Amino acid sequence: AQKVTQAQTEISVVEKEDVTLDCVYETRDTTYYLFWYKQPPSGELVFLIRRNSFDEQNEISGRYSWNFQKSTSSFNFTITASQVVDSAVYFCALSYGNNRLAFGKGNQVVVIP
Amino acid sequence: GAGVSQSPSNKVTEKGKDVELRCDPISGHTALYWYRQSLGQGLEFLIYFQGNSAPDKSGLPSDRFSAERTGGSVSTLTIQRTQQEDSAVYLCAGGVGLNSPLHFGNGTRLTVT
Numbered sequence: 001a002q003k004v005t006q007a008q009t010e011i012s013v014v015e016k017e018d019v020t021l022d023c024v025y026e027t028r029d030t031t032y033y034l035f036w037y038k039q040p041p042s043g044e045l046v047f048l049i050r051r052n053s054f055d056e057q058n059e060i061s062g063r064y065s066w067n068f069q070k071s072t073s074s075f076n077f078t079i080t081a082s083q084v085v086d087s088a089v090y091f092c093a094l095s096y097g098n099n100r101l102a103f104g105k106g107n108q109v110v111v112i113p
Numbered sequence: 114g115a116g117v118s119q120s121p122s123n124k125v126t127e128k129g130k131d132v133e134l135r136c137d138p139i140s141g142h143t144a145l146y147w148y149r150q151s152l153g154q155g156l157e158f159l160i161y162f163q164g165n166s167a168p169d170k171s172g173l174p175s176d177r178f179s180a181e182r183t184g185g186s187v188s189t190l191t192i193q194r195t196q197q198e199d200s201a202v203y204l205c206a207g208g209v210g211l212n213s214p215l216h217f218g219n220g221t222r223l224t225v226t
Contacts, residue, residue, distance in 0.1 A: 033212040043202065044117075047214035091156065095212050098169045099144060102155035 002027045002096045006104035013082050014112050020078045021107045023092030027073075029053075033095040034068065034075045039106070040088040048090075051075065082111045115139075117218035119205050125224045126195055134190040134203050134221045145182060147190050148217065151201035162188060175198075178196030195225045 003026040013019045014086050024080050025034065034052045037045040050060065056066050063083075067076045089108050093101040118137040121212050126132050147159040158172040162182045175178070177196075182188040192199055202222050206215040 029175045035214070037217075043219045045204070045206070045215075045217040047216070050212075052212070059134055083130075096160045098163070099208065099211050099213070099215075100146075100158045100161065100169065100172075101156075101215070102158075 002007065002029075002094050002102040003061065004092050004094050004102050004104035006092055006107050009105070010108040012110040012112060015084060016081050016094075018080050019080060019082050019086075019109060020076055021090050021092070021109070022076045023077065023104060025073050025092070025094045025102075027094060027096065030037045031095060034060050035093040035095070036066070036075075037091045037093060037103075040052065040086045045091065049077070054093060079109075082109075083111050084111050087111045117137070117205055117207055117216050119203075119218035120125045120219050121221055123224075125226060126226055128197060129194055131191065131193045132195055132223065134192075134223070136190070136218060138186065138188070138205065138206030138207035138210075139216055140186070141218065142206045142209055143185065144210070144213075145188050146206045147180060147188070148204045148206065149201045150204055154201075156204075157161060159190070160197045192223075195223075197225050199223060200225045 005024045014045040026095045035053045036048040039045050065078045091106045092104040116225040125173045149157045149225045161169040164185045165182050180190045184218045202220040204220045206217040
């Protein structure tokens with residue numbers, strides 16, 4: 001069965017600090033996709049990044065970066081130089097079946113000005 | 114519109130009443146999903162549409178829940194004889210292909226009193 005674990009529930013940082021969100025997943029599939037979504041107070045989930053299981057290259061996109069390690073089933077996400085607008089709940093998700101997503105419980109990020 | 118539109122944004126109903134939740138996805142998004150978000154359960158998959166067909170209804174929690182999609186566009190989620198445990202935020206999302214990023218609406222917050 002697919003499972004996504006985000007151990008940290010709430011993370012508070014001071015503006016301009018970096019924040020790293022941990023995600024550990026379980027799947028028996030050999031091909032899968034991993035996602036990070038952001039849910040601001042307005043409620044809609046906003047897509048941030050996607051990584052497929054064949055590509056372990058880690059990348060940086062603006063202030064976002066991610067570290068995908070298949071050997072440890074982890075897909076961690078980092079926001080560099082956090083800003084108040086980054087305050088939101090961040091969800092890690094694993095796709096399976098008909099593009100169904102198994103979500104983690106989410107990380108509440110609070111950026112303090 | 115430019116995004117996924119859900120209505121109503123908030124719905125308060127009495128236990129035992131039926132409710133209909135509406136989703137208007139982005140034009141061209143052939144895949145449509147309903148998810149439910151509650152404090153205790155996190156984000157749960159309910160149903161998946163490809164066009165007007167629903168090949169995966171396995172997430173619907175009981176036979177009180179049903180959904181349809183017409184014209185490959187608008188979808189309605191119906192909950193009959195609502196119960197207090199149905200209280201949650203119901204999110205609709207659309208996408209263009211397998212494992213593509215999903216575009217979510219703002220959700221309908223349902224409260225059953």
